[in-house]
Amino acid sequence: MCHQLKHRGPDSGNVWVDNESGIALGHRRLAVIDLSPAGSQPMVSPCNRFILVYNGEIYNAIELLKALDEAEKVVHWRGHSDTEILLAAISCWGLNATLPRLTGMFAFALWDRQEASLTLVRDRLGEKPLYYGWAGDTFLFGSELKALSAHPMWRGEINPDALRTYLRFGYIPSPLSIFRNIKKLPPGCLLSVKFEKGNVADSCDPSPYWSADEIANLGARQPFTGSDREAIDTLENLLGSSVRQQMVADVPLGAFLSGGIDSSLIVALMQEHSPRQVQTFTMGFSVPDYNESEYAGRVARHLGTDHTELIVTPDDVLNFIPHLSLLFDEPFADSSQIPTFLVSRLARKHVTVSLSGDGGDELFGGYNHYKLATTLWKRLAWLPSGGKKLLARGLRSCPSIFSGRAENFLGPIFERFGRRGPMADKMRKLAELITEKDEEGLYLGLISVWRDTQSLVPAASLGGALVSRMKGKGILSFEERMMVFDMTQYLPDDILVKVDRAAMGVSLETRIPLLDHRIVEFALRLPLHFKIREGSGKWILKQILYRRLPREFFSRPKRGFAVPLDSWLRGPLREWADELLSEERLRNEGILNPQPIRDRWRRHLAGEGQYQTSLWTVLMFQAWHEAWQKKSDPFPAKNLLKNPEPVVSSAGGRLSHG
Numbered sequence: 001m002c003h004q005l006k007h008r009g010p011d012s013g014n015v016w017v018d019n020e021s022g023i024a025l026g027h028r029r030l031a032v033i034d035l036s037p038a039g040s041q042p043m044v045s046p047c048n049r050f051i052l053v054y055n056g057e058i059y060n061a062i063e064l065l066k067a068l069d070e071a072e073k074v075v076h077w078r079g080h081s082d083t084e085i086l087l088a089a090i091s092c093w094g095l096n097a098t099l100p101r102l103t104g105m106f107a108f109a110l111w112d113r114q115e116a117s118l119t120l121v122r123d124r125l126g127e128k129p130l131y132y133g134w135a136g137d138t139f140l141f142g143s144e145l146k147a148l149s150a151h152p153m154w155r156g157e158i159n160p161d162a163l164r165t166y167l168r169f170g171y172i173p174s175p176l177s178i179f180r181n182i183k184k185l186p187p188g189c190l191l192s193v194k195f196e197k198g199n200v201a202d203s204c205d206p207s208p209y210w211s212a213d214e215i216a217n218l219g220a221r222q223p224f225t226g227s228d229r230e231a232i233d234t235l236e237n238l239l240g241s242s243v244r245q246q247m248v249a250d251v252p253l254g255a256f257l258s259g260g261i262d263s264s265l266i267v268a269l270m271q272e273h274s275p276r277q278v279q280t281f282t283m284g285f286s287v288p289d290y291n292e293s294e295y296a297g298r299v300a301r302h303l304g305t306d307h308t309e310l311i312v313t314p315d316d317v318l319n320f321i322p323h324l325s326l327l328f329d330e331p332f333a334d335s336s337q338i339p340t341f342l343v344s345r346l347a348r349k350h351v352t353v354s355l356s357g358d359g360g361d362e363l364f365g366g367y368n369h370y371k372l373a374t375t376l377w378k379r380l381a382w383l384p385s386g387g388k389k390l391l392a393r394g395l396r397s398c399p400s401i402f403s404g405r406a407e408n409f410l411g412p413i414f415e416r417f418g419r420r421g422p423m424a425d426k427m428r429k430l431a432e433l434i435t436e437k438d439e440e441g442l443y444l445g446l447i448s449v450w451r452d453t454q455s456l457v458p459a460a461s462l463g464g465a466l467v468s469r470m471k472g473k474g475i476l477s478f479e480e481r482m483m484v485f486d487m488t489q490y491l492p493d494d495i496l497v498k499v500d501r502a503a504m505g506v507s508l509e510t511r512i513p514l515l516d517h518r519i520v521e522f523a524l525r526l527p528l529h530f531k532i533r534e535g536s537g538k539w540i541l542k543q544i545l546y547r548r549l550p551r552e553f554f555s556r557p558k559r560g561f562a563v564p565l566d567s568w569l570r571g572p573l574r575e576w577a578d579e580l581l582s583e584e585r586l587r588n589e590g591i592l593n594p595q596p597i598r599d600r601w602r603r604h605l606a607g608e609g610q611y612q613t614s615l616w617t618v619l620m621f622q623a624w625h626e627a628w629q630k631k632s633d634p635f636p637a638k639n640l641l642k643n644p645e646p647v648v649s650s651a652g653g654r655l656s657h658g
Helices: 060-068 082-093 095-101 145-149 161-168 213-220 227-245 261-272 293-303 314-320 319-328 339-349 362-363 368-382 385-397 399-416 423-433 439-446 478-504 519-525 539-546 565-570 574-580 583-589 595-606 612-630 638-639
Strands: 013-018 025-030 049-056 103-111 115-124 131-135 138-142 182-184 189-196 198-205 253-256 279-285 304-311 354-355 509-510
Touching: 025 049, 025 103, 049 368, 060 082, 060 354, 082 095, 082 103, 082 213, 095 115, 115 595, 131 261, 131 279, 138 145, 213 519, 227 261, 227 319, 227 399, 227 519, 227 539, 253 261, 253 339, 261 293, 261 354, 261 362, 261 368, 261 539, 279 339, 293 304, 304 319, 319 339, 319 478, 339 478, 362 385, 362 478, 362 519, 362 539, 368 423, 368 439, 423 439, 439 478, 478 509, 565 574, 565 595, 565 612, 595 612
Parallel strands: 253 279, 253 354, 279 304, 354 509
Antiparallel strands: 013 025, 049 103, 103 115, 115 189, 131 138, 131 182, 189 198
């Protein structure tokens, strides 16, 4: 099981076994703090009561160390790893009292010999993964499904409800996993398992020790009441503290730089607190409409970072796209997984740790669809139910007829919020949304990839595709409820999965300063006008950024980490996609209904619409299913990760494959 996680921890690995209790703990280490053997795991506490296996970083480890000293707790330190400090804190204060003191990203398992109990814990926002479940009579847990699947009792059986949810959203939200009997521990939760004589006596359901929903509701009742200047200064101080803490490492450290607001702000703060040039990394595509690397280069030159840039062509990525499913462990269809993996692989040639700007959109209203959803609802809510149904029927049957008139009505809205593609495609999407009865339904429809997932996965239950409802109605505004929903579902199960698997797949640790829980808690207290102002999101982050970088650097529409999938699927990826989407193959596998898939594939190839997002969702499942059926080694992509790369240069040099 440990061997399957060697990519996450290439430096060393150990196991600890207690035959009498019937428990075995294993660990693979990526050494970042205290590179000596004193930081090795599994780690036993000096009192011999606790054994810990832990993945992540405790950023306030030095503060915890000082608190332990002030409590006059005599600890005979073996080294200075955050693992040892975490274990000492638990031994001194107990687990429940230690968790609120922690600032960091982590997933860990703690075996308590005295109580004969195993406790699994995951960090507040879900930066680090943690799967658990049963294989026969054995309780398993691990950072990735690859590790669990190596157990001799493993029997992986696809969960059709999880598959249906995946096809709707492009990712699998916690607590579901793609397999029956295996779950993901939700962020901010712990789970305890009690043993007696080597057998499980009792297993509790996950219980939260921190809840974004509760903090958001509390923030709405007790909001920040200061001025603009006070809010900006407070957030700036919190960000500075977070960046300083997360720059502590005993190995080379750098940052991803896309040239957008979030990553530029993180890099600017890093450069302020660094005695030397910060190493920054970006990548772009040779397709001009999707290449934003020039913006990153401009920021890097202004800040004076040691910048490395890589431009790739479709041919450069063809070799590894079919292997993405193994890298990401579960079916996963966020196409920005491609550039995230490429920039991680680029960074790993130079550093072991890289900071990232993720989290700003969910915390500070950065996504275009927040304003799009509220604007659409205001425009459509006044229509009576019968009128909505009639209009939707017309849009579905003759979208081209309606698209000319709709261009005048809704065109400026779509254009303002960066919705790409022909107006007829937008009209089809609008037809799906127009009959929704409430704001929540409209938002879930807006972010859905496939709406009719029951017809795609006939074996799934009727309720299988539903996720937890948007909470806080009556307390939070529509925009705020969308942000909290994304913070608790889309962020941990899409964005953070993407970053973790892409980076750890090449043994790179990523850190995300914006997800320091103190920043999150402050953001949830800020009234909406600090986030969205004059129709634009992330207002407060921009004010901090403009103190360091020229405003004109960022006067462009938000694009995201976009990939030219539409043209790739009609061109260099067509043969690969044709094979995975063949009608004969889909029928023989008997999991997905071929008809709607084949219909969209035909339309996409004929240029009758832009269906790349929904097709990519199916393709990533098909590739994942094929890989897991064939796998003898769950991670053959590890050889691919070592392939020679194009030579790269510093200071923004643009290079191609040689």
